[in-house]
Amino acid sequence: MPSHQPRSTPRSDGHPPELTREQIERLESRYGNRFLLEPAPDNHLPRSGMSADEAMRLIGEELVLDGLPMRNLATFVTTWMEPQADRVIAESLHTNFIDHAEYPQTAEIEQRCIRMLAHLFHAPGETTGARTQGSSEAIMLGALSLKWRWRVRREAAGKGTERPNLVFGGDVHVVWEKFCRYFDVEPRIVPLAPDKYTIGPEDVQPHIDENTIGVAAVLGTTFTGHADDIRGINDLLVQLEHDQGLDVPLHVDAASGGFVWPFLYPDTQWDFRLEQVRSINVSGHKFGLVYPGIGWLVFRTPEDLPEDLVFYENYLGKRDATFTLNFSTGASMVLAQYYNFVRYGHSGYRYIMETMKYNARTLAAEIAATGQFEIIGAAEQEQLPLVAFKLSGEHAYDEFDIAAQLAAERGWMVPAYTLPPNAQHVKIMRALVKQTLSQSLTITLGQDIAQACSTLEAKGRLHESDRKRVKTNTGF
Numbered sequence: 426m427p428s429h430q431p432r433s434t435p436r437s438d439g440h441p442p443e444l445t446r447e448q449i450e451r452l453e454s455r456y457g458n459r460f461l462l463e464p465a466p467d468n469h470l471p472r473s474g475m476s477a478d479e480a481m482r483l484i485g486e487e488l489v490l491d492g493l494p495m496r497n498l499a500t501f502v503t504t505w506m507e508p509q510a511d512r513v514i515a516e517s518l519h520t521n522f523i524d525h526a527e528y529p530q531t532a533e534i535e536q537r538c539i540r541m542l543a544h545l546f547h548a549p550g551e552t553t554g555a556r557t558q559g560s561s562e563a564i565m566l567g568a569l570s571l572k573w574r575w576r577v578r579r580e581a582a583g584k585g586t587e588r589p590n591l592v593f594g595g596d597v598h599v600v601w602e603k604f605c606r607y608f609d610v611e612p613r614i615v616p617l618a619p620d621k622y623t624i625g626p627e628d629v630q631p632h633i634d635e636n637t638i639g640v641a642a643v644l645g646t647t648f649t650g651h652a653d654d655i656r657g658i659n660d661l662l663v664q665l666e667h668d669q670g671l672d673v674p675l676h677v678d679a680a681s682g683g684f685v686w687p688f689l690y691p692d693t694q695w696d697f698r699l700e701q702v703r704s705i706n707v708s709g710h711k712f713g714l715v716y717p718g719i720g721w722l723v724f725r726t727p728e729d730l731p732e733d734l735v736f737y738e739n740y741l742g743k744r745d746a747t748f749t750l751n752f753s754t755g756a757s758m759v760l761a762q763y764y765n766f767v768r769y770g771h772s773g774y775r776y777i778m779e780t781m782k783y784n785a786r787t788l789a790a791e792i793a794a795t796g797q798f799e800i801i802g803a804a805e806q807e808q809l810p811l812v813a814f815k816l817s818g819e820h821a822y823d824e825f826d827i828a829a830q831l832a833a834e835r836g837w838m839v840p841a842y843t844l845p846p847n848a849q850h851v852k853i854m855r856a857l858v859k860q861t862l863s864q865s866l867t868i869t870l871g872q873d874i875a876q877a878c879s880t881l882e883a884k885g886r887l888h889e890s891d892r893k894r895v896k897t898n899t900g901f
């Protein structure tokens with residue numbers, strides 16, 4: 426009801442209350458929520474404001490329509506932190522991270538985080554990196570560095586720089602294609618196969634030539650949580666340099682895996698222990714266990730970041746170096762990342778990752794025990810703490826129906842999606858198992874999935890309009 430129209434007053438037990446507009450307004454100011462009677466401001470700024478309590482309650486009431494973050498098993502992003510971390514965050518919400526001159530200790534804490542990550546990823550010596558908004562910004566900056574260094578090499582050799590290309594698998598996140606389109610690089614995408622959802626050296630080799638700025642490999646794909654054969658791809662690139670003198674760098678997209686592999690699979694070499702790995706991105710807000718808004722880019726050595734991409738400016742009286750796509754941003758999540766690093770340490774992160782993996786195994790066992798599903802990947806395969814699964818055998822319903830039924834019955838958000846080409850006919854469901862999914866919730870979820878299947882068994886597949894409500898992307 427538009428606010429300029431006369432309002433009808435609420436009715437109770439059939440009798441309209443005898444209240445004038447003035448009386449209602451007086452009551453509003455006393456009881457403080459006029460949006461019980463008025464629609465929320467929508468397409469223009471309201472002519473006048475409202476009390477702080479009203480504004481807060483208006484937003485709170487709207488947000489009940491959102492899903493519960495802790496039942497969102499689609500997202501890789503952190504939905505819970507310790508109350509003490511919440512306090513660190515709340516107390517620094519006003520700090521602009523880029524004001525290094527004013528907040529030098531915050532800048533120092535960022536550098537500590539980068540040094541800790543470089544150490545975790547086995548950088549051979551001095552290194553450099555950047556705090557980013559998430560892995561997407563880190564990937565843009567990392568891939569730009571690949572492009573710059575390739576161009577410098579080509580110009581030095583007196584060769585053309587018109588047709589750069591980047592090689593990666595169909596299992597990457599959409600940001601890699603975005604980079605190629607935004608920054609004018611030809612994407613050379615290795616297609617997946619119906620039963621092969623990651624890539625290895627034999628897949629990338631035919632796509633590499635002298636215009637290849639680099640290869641991107643994924644540690645923990647968005648689709649099934651497995652890793653590309655990073656070691657195999659590294660060995661191929663080392664061989665290529667040896668045989669043909671082609672220096673093709675490897676960037677590892679460790680958005681999710683960068684905080685999982687070092688703790689669950691410490692002996693697997695995917696990082697700077699491999700000589701062609703020049704840069705790594707990781708999302709602090711995924712398994713770094715920080716709320717949304719933080720990612721990291723780490724270079725093997727300072728020379729891997731082209732000097733030309735760093736901007737120096739005199740800002741608020743201090744010469745400052747920046748390597749970002751944006752400028753002003755909050756400092757809270759940097760501090761929250763450091764909080765987690767010092768709070769958990771290596772053993773704490775390992776304990777949390779082991780716990781999530783254990784619960785993921787329990788959930789996989791529950792789902793397999795229904796007899797309806799195939800779990801994607803063998804139990805001993807290295808994987809993010811998640812369960813990816815698909816229906817086995819013939820059914821009158823599919824994974825999209827189950828996702829919708831599960832949401833309708835219990836509010837779980839478990840996405841269903843199809844894989845990229847050439848596995849586009851494969852439908853998958855996937856549940857992230859995070860810190861907030863306890864052992865008993867894991868078992869309940871398994872039972873709820875079984876129950877959703879029983880319901881569908883009895884009533885048949887969903888109506889098209891219900892299917893439209895299903896979340897049909899991988900979640901991020």
Ligand SMILES: Cc1ncc(COP(=O)(O)O)c(C=O)c1O
Binds near residue numbers: 561
């Ligand atoms: C493998 C991979 N790379 C990149 C991204 C993008 O990361 P962000 O959401 O931190 O920008 C994601 C997000 O899910 C991802 O899974």
